[in-house]
Amino acid sequence: MRELFLGKPWHWALLVVIAALLWWAGDMRVHVTDFNSFVIALIVGSFAVVLLLLRTTRPGETVTRDPLEDDATD
Secondary structure, X not given: OOOOOOOOHHHHHHHXXXXXXXXXXXXXXXXHHOHHHHHHHHHHHHHHHHHHHHHHOOOOOOOOOOOOXXXXXX
């Protein structure tokens, strides 16, 4: 299963939490009734999640199936 689901288990749990929050926001029509606050929360939440994932991933840790290599032509 480690080959199929890359990343830490809490990464997948975080994905489930984000999906649940977006489902709730859609069900409550927050994106229609309180659009500005929804967009601000979405941007701040996205930034926080990306920052959290970058901070907790060690160099050399496998996060994708393809190797991430520097392009020598730059």
